[in-house]
Amino acid sequence: MSERREEVTPDSMEQACMLCGWAASDPEVCGRKIKKQGLCAHFFCLFFASQLLYWQDEQPGMLGFVMQDILHAVELAAQKRCFVCGKNGAAITCCREGCDRSFHLPCAIEGECVTQYFPPHSSFCREHRPEQQVEALPEEDTECLICLEPVGDRKSFHTLVCPACKHAWFHRDCIQGQARYTAISSFSCPHCRDNHDFTFDMLHRRL
Numbered sequence: 001m002s003e004r005r006e007e008v009t010p011d012s013m014e015q016a017c018m019l020c021g022w023a024a025s026d027p028e029v030c031g032r033k034i035k036k037q038g039l040c041a042h043f044f045c046l047f048f049a050s051q052l053l054y055w056q057d058e059q060p061g062m063l064g065f066v067m068q069d070i071l072h073a074v075e076l077a078a079q080k081r082c083f084v085c086g087k088n089g090a091a092i093t094c095c096r097e098g099c100d101r102s103f104h105l106p107c108a109i110e111g112e113c114v115t116q117y118f119p120p121h122s123s124f125c126r127e128h129r130p131e132q133q134v135e136a137l138p139e140e141d142t143e144c145l146i147c148l149e150p151v152g153d154r155k156s157f158h159t160l161v162c163p164a165c166k167h168a169w170f171h172r173d174c175i176q177g178q179a180r181y182t183a184i185s186s187f188s189c190p191h192c193r194d195n196h197d198f199t200f201d202m203l204h205r206r207l
């Protein structure tokens with residue numbers, strides 16, 4: 001006897017994040033959803049939202065953000081159009097002075113924007129994102145040291161190289177995923193073990 005499950009995802013009824021408008025999204029990108037006093041927002045959407053200040057003592061807002069500030073950020077976002085998907089409600093704005101490109105956190109990768117997952121959580125549009133300065137090209141059949149899939153034969157937004165040894169290549173998504181769960185002090189190139197330049201390039205420049 002086979003009992004067919006209803007193909008209804010719980011997400012279709014889930015509350016959407018007030019900062020990006022998505023109910024379901026990649027937790028690797030947006031983080032978990034936080035709900036309080038009728039507000040609902042992704043963990044990382046809160047951190048990246050423009051002009052949203054984080055307060056150390058957690059009262060009385062959501063995770064150290066003041067409720068009023070969150071509502072203000074939502075209001076601001078409502079007036080901004082995402083340059084990637086064209087929809088309103090783009091809470092993140094490029095940090096480069098004078099640039100007013102805004103985007104949703106879940107649209108960042110498609111738009112080739114850089115969002116830095118560490119304080120002060122800066123974000124950049126694809127034109128102003130920091131680039132890796134290393135002169136190196138992946139050799140044929142080079143694999144990503146994390147997932148062991150090929151990285152392709154050129155440097156691109158999706159490919160990063162260790163600035164110290166210039167031999168370790170990674171997919172941006174792979175290194176970004178790892179960076180989020182590794183302490184900065186132990187974050188190093190799996191190939192040459194360089195920590196200083198590696199961390200700088202992987203975190204401060206690109207992620």
Ligand SMILES: [Zn+2]
Pocket residue numbers: 017018019020021022030041042045105
């Ligand atoms: Zn969100």
Ligand SMILES: [Zn+2]
Pocket residue numbers: 082083084085086087090103104107
């Ligand atoms: Zn968008």
Ligand SMILES: [Zn+2]
Pocket residue numbers: 094095096099100101124125126127128
């Ligand atoms: Zn910009």
Ligand SMILES: [Zn+2]
Pocket residue numbers: 144145146147148149170171174
């Ligand atoms: Zn990879």
Ligand SMILES: [Zn+2]
Pocket residue numbers: 162163164165166167168189190191192193194
């Ligand atoms: Zn290295």
